Amino acid sequence: MEARILLYNSILNALVNSKSVDKAYYLLCAMMGDNYIDDVQVDKFFMVKEMVRLDTTSFSIVIDGLCNTGKLDLALSLFGDMVQIGCIQNISLYNNLIDRLSNLDRLEERVDVAGALDMVREMLVHGHDPWIKHYTFLVKQLCKQKRSAEACNFLAEMVREGFVPDIVAYSATIDGFVKIKAIDQALEIF
Numbered sequence: 001m002e003a004r005i006l007l008y009n010s011i012l013n014a015l016v017n018s019k020s021v022d023k024a025y026y027l028l029c030a031m032m033g034d035n036y037i038d039d040v041q042v043d044k045f046f047m048v049k050e051m052v053r054l055d056t057t058s059f060s061i062v063i064d065g066l067c068n069t070g071k072l073d074l075a076l077s078l079f080g081d082m083v084q085i086g087c088i089q090n091i092s093l094y095n096n097l098i099d100r101l102s103n104l105d106r107l108e109e110r111v112d113v114a115g116a117l118d119m120v121r122e123m124l125v126h127g128h129d130p131w132i133k134h135y136t137f138l139v140k141q142l143c144k145q146k147r148s149a150e151a152c153n154f155l156a157e158m159v160r161e162g163f164v165p166d167i168v169a170y171s172a173t174i175d176g177f178v179k180i181k182a183i184d185q186a187l188e189i190f
Helices: 002-017 020-033 056-068 070-082 090-101 116-125 130-142 148-160 167-179 185-187
Strands: none
Touching: 002 020, 002 056, 020 056, 020 070, 020 167, 056 070, 056 090, 070 090, 090 116, 090 130, 090 148, 116 130, 130 185, 148 167, 167 185
């Protein structure tokens, strides 16, 4: 059984690396039980789907491929599907998706109408620690959008969760308050 999933994941990886991300996505969908998508009959592409149980690596390969080809919404949808079939959403997937959401200034969206901020909170609930660069980047993005109070609240929440933000995150928040002329709040953080 394990050898089959390794082979299957190798096929997914080869498809993604050869820029056939759509085929990799269709194949993964077939493994989840969707046999006919967008005029592509994937049953014939991979006949032994009932013998292979999807794992986190299967999803990671396809989700990363989708993100790299600009199909973030599809990647987020697939990320949500993982739970339904019993796959664990690991820290690497969370961090990569947060990175993509942040870089595209899409902090306030996700499949569940949450955002990258909520995804960070969800990670903490599941016992995963997000990368420090994402905390800092999210704080910077909030301040850039003149949402310094929200950035400050987010920092406070992270401290309550046991995470110690770095000097860059605090500096960005202070700078954000200064830019919106909220000097008193900036001094409180200092």
